[in-house]
Amino acid sequence: MINLTHKNTLIVIAGPTGIGKTALAIDVAMHFNTEIVSADSRQFYKELKIGAAFPNRKELSAVKHHFIGNLSITDEYNVSKYEQDALQTLETIFTTQTTAVLVGGSGLYLDAVCKGIDELPDPDPELRESIKTLFYENGITALQSKLKLLDPEYYNQVDRDNPKRLMRAIEVCITTGKTYTSLRLSNPKPRDFNIIKIGLFTDREVMYWRINQRTDKMIKDGLIDEAFSLLSFRNYNALNTVGYKELFNYFDKTLTLEEAIDKIKINTRRYAKRQLTWFNKDKNIIWIDINNIKNIYDVLNF
RNA sequence: GGCGUCGUAGCUCAGUUGGUAGAGCAGAGGACUGAAAAUCCUUGUGUCACUGGUUCAAUUCCAGUCGAUGCCA
Helix, strand or coil: CCCCCCCEEEEEEECCCCCCHHHHHHHHHHHCCCCEEECCCCCCEHHHCCCCCCCCHHHHHHCCEECCCCECCCCCCCHHHHHHHHHHHHHHHHHHCCEEEEECCCHHHHHHHHHCCCCCCCCCHHHHHHHHHHHHHHHHHHHHHHHHHHCHHHHCCCCCCCHHHHHHHHHHHHHHCCCHHHHCCCCCCCCCEEEEEEEEECCHHHHHHHHHHHHHHHHHHCHHHHHHHCHHHCCCHHHCCCCCHHHHHHHCCCCCHHHHHHHHHHHHHHHHHHHHHHHHCCCCEEEEEHHHHHHHHHHCCC
């Protein structure tokens, strides 16, 4: 049992994909008669209903959800915008409620709400293009030597073979005229609500079995048609997503349908593992076995 | 039934002119600040099918057995 002050409370529900976060969030939100804020970086996009495992119609009508299908795949969006949007939504919810539910599998997005992220510039599309061009034409070593000049300290810390991170750091240095290191403070921002973090887990075997089942169900529910209808948008970041990229390869005939489905399962498992790596680092998470899910109300009995 | 080919890591296979073996994939672990379902890093001991024989030494050569597969009947 957790002793809380008079402040409002945010109940965070985290965990790997397919573990049952959606159903639990709805249960908890109904219990507290409140609303749900989603922190799933793919459920934002209204075109990804099947592949991003949207809550179904019944679930959506049972509890008010925020950030489900609120964007289009062609929209530009990022964690920083999400942080602002989510905080504003929470503020609104807290005008009438003392409790709110935040649920999702995107660790970075969850953290953005819970502790904020540093003040950094949004990407400048033109600059980003030119840095990409540098990379495509001259390779990773060009990025490395550029970053070494701009921010030797960060250069010594980054995973230097990771083009995305090198590019972002270079981009920040150029647009601000400062080093990325000097801006990357990792200072948690104070929030004026209490946070209780719940993590859902189960045996690895069961988790993988659930993922496989869910993938097969998505296919049955029409994932192939959904992906096919989005084929012409494949270059948008929102479609660099498990479930779609593999089916695009099937449409390209570089994979058979069976291979594509297997690949979706494999990539989903890996995604789940990466999520666990992220969440396991967070010592504030109270872990609950999905077989004893009702225990959550002992934890939340405040 | 005869002849041939194959049987090595969870899977697909490489290799050892005889000194007990290595890739890809899968799996495992990790990182993570405006692309995050993204991106990146680390990680390979297994009765070399079984039983005998030759040999200082066999997964490797020989014989037999079993299993797979192809061709002929």
